[in-house]
Amino acid sequence: MKKDRVYIFDTTLRDGEQALASSLSVVEKIQIAKQLERMKVDIIEAGFPVSSPGDFNSVQTIAKEIKNCTIAGLARAVEKDIKAAADAVRLAKRPRIHTFLGTSKLHREKKLRKDQDAIVEMAVSAVKYARRFCDDVEFSCEDTGRTEPEFLFRIVEAVIKAGAGTVNLPDTVGYTVPTEFKRIISSVFANVPNIDKAIISVHCHNDLGMAVANSITAVECGARQIECTVNxxxxxxxxxxxxEVVMAMKVRQSLLKVDTNIDTKEIMRSSRLVSRLCNMPVQPNKAVVGANAFAHSSGIHQDGVLKEKTTYEIMRPGDIGLSENQLNLTSRSGRHVIKHRLEKLGYGEKDYKLEDIYTKFLELADKKGSVYDDDLEALVVLKEGASQDTYSIDYLNVTSGTKVIPTATIIIKSAKGLVQEAATGDGPVDAACKAIERATGISVNLTDYRISSNTGGKEAVGCVNIIAQYGDYRLHGVGLSTDIVEASALAYLNVINKVVRLCEVRKAKKKK
Ligand SMILES: [Zn+2]
Known part of the structure; x- marks a missing residue:
């Protein structure tokens, strides 16, 4: 281990995913995991395997497919969880079991109802048990920020002795401020005799907007792993x-004297992918990846930047992979131009089928005129996700107006052939969704419907995001088209395809 290297532990697929209004499908999780691998994160926390069969399955699939990152599975400090995590990450090239236990007085007394000795014993046996399956074990002292210092030193020393290679000190509730967090982390370094045998990690929440500041402070005290998420x-x-935390270490390297392995040119693409698949828009003034992060509005600033960029720009857009020239593509653009453009956006030939994308591109260009980078990227991202879909739309016709009953006719294509159905509804979107339900025999309950434009202009591509309930599951669907009824139908079918996959996973799990 190099002393000045900070390891990036990405928990977008675990901590990030658990906070979404609807969970990600396995296909979407793999898309994100592959992008994290491309961005060269060191560790991907892929999920919490014991929590559901779906989570187990996605951790296992990611463990099989991702070769260049350590794959971690989360587990409470109990054997059942640890066994599930061990099984799920077993096939990874570099597996890790991440087990955690509440250590603050509040967690010990109110949640776990155990005294200090019992907590230490539970932590030590969890680490030892995990080490039976895996050499790389991380232990987290949940709610470190509110744990009494003496007890924290004791438990950290004990888990390192038991074989934890990484010890994570999370500010679980985002309560501490940097000066206070500095005291906590440096006191651990000063008071735990075997501290040099493990990497100290931090996991900071942003309840008071101090997660990045606290993480950087911890690095200054000697922490060498940061747990974080995209956006x-x-x-x-x-x-x-x-x-933010990666760019802080890059831009202020001469001050902080640490480095990460992250390919920062992949940051923008990761941000867009996660935002799109997770249905979580990025605020325009967000540091580093917000739409305005590199926009200069005031006349004085613009004048300064034109004369010398560094007057008001501390990093270059190119550093995070933001392409500066927006080339307009039209239906006259050939395949090689599309390929070249996708290459600029970071997509290699293996990431997509040129013929498929080109056909989609021409359809879009015919309807829309100009196709922007964002549109093109959306085609690739959604196409990649759709490659394993059971159903697709072959034909859709909707009539609506002030004096007609909205009616939709649809032909749905699947491996079994074509199915034609028609339905009426309260509006054109409702009619199209009902026709899809009839054709597929699957119905879901729509709980949220949002429409936005993917890119600017009158001919913008409509992007429909929906949330639907299927039994206990909340699913997110997205559809893109210049026609909003078609975009809605695509989003609805996206959800139906997720239901099909969900049922397959559950069936496979039952057979086991
Ligand atoms: Zn967390």
Whole structure:
């Protein structure tokens, strides 16, 4: 281990995912995991395997498919959880079991109802048990920020002795301020005799907007792993944001004297992918990845930037992979132009089928005129997700108006062939959704419907995001089209396809 290297532990798929209004499908999780791998994060926390069969399955699939990152599975400090995590990450090239236990007085007394000795014993046996399956074990002292210092030193020393290679000290409730967090982390370094045998990690929440500041403070005290998420998504106000903490260490390297392995040029793409798949928009003034992060509005600033960029710009847009020139693509653009553009956006030939994307691109260009980078990227991202879909729309016709009953006719394509159905509804979107339900035999309960434009202009592509309930599951669907009824139908079918996969996973699990 290099002393000045800070390891980036990404928990977008665990802490981030658990806070979403609807869970991600396995296919979506793999898309995100592959992008995290491309961005060169060190550790991907892929999920909490014991929590559900779906979570187990996605952790296992990610463990199989991702080769260049450590894959961690979360487990409470109990054997059942640890066994599930061990099984799920077993096939990873570099597996890790991450087990945690509440250590603050509040957690010990109110939640776990155990005294200090019992907590230490539970932590030590959890770490030892996890080490039976895996050499790489991380232990988290949940609610470190509110744990009594003497007890914290004792438990950290004990779990390191038991074989934890990484010890995480989370500010679980986002309560501490940097000066206070500095005292906590440096006191651990000063008072735990075997501290040099483990990497100290931090996991800061953003309830008071101090997650990044606290994480950087911890690094200054000697912490060498930061747990964070793309766009800072996560429980409540979210986690330490990956792009902010990484860019802070890059831009202020001469001061902080640490480095990460992150390929920062992949930051923007990761941010867009996570925002799109998680249905979590990024605020325009968000540090690093917000739409205005590199926009200069005041005349004095604009004048300064034009004369010398560094007057008001502390990092370059290119550093995070933001392309400066927006090339307009039209139906006259050939395949090689599309390929070249996608390459600029970071997509290699293996990421998509050129023929498929080109056909979709031409359809879009015919309807819309100009196709922007964002549109093109959306095609690739959604196409990649749709490649394993059971159903697709072959034909859709909707009539509506002031004096007609809204009616939709649809032809749905699947491996079994074509199915034609028609339905009426309260409006054109309702009619289209009902026709889809009839054709597929699956119905869900729509709980949220949102429409936005993907890119600017009158001919913008409509992006429909829906949340639907299916039994106990909340699912997110997205559809893109210049026609909003079609975009709605695509979003609805996206959810139906997720239901099909969900049922397959549950069936497979039952057979086991
Ligand atoms: Zn957390």
């Amino acid at each position: 800072g998504i996560g429980e409540r106000a979210g986690n330490c944001s990956l792009e």
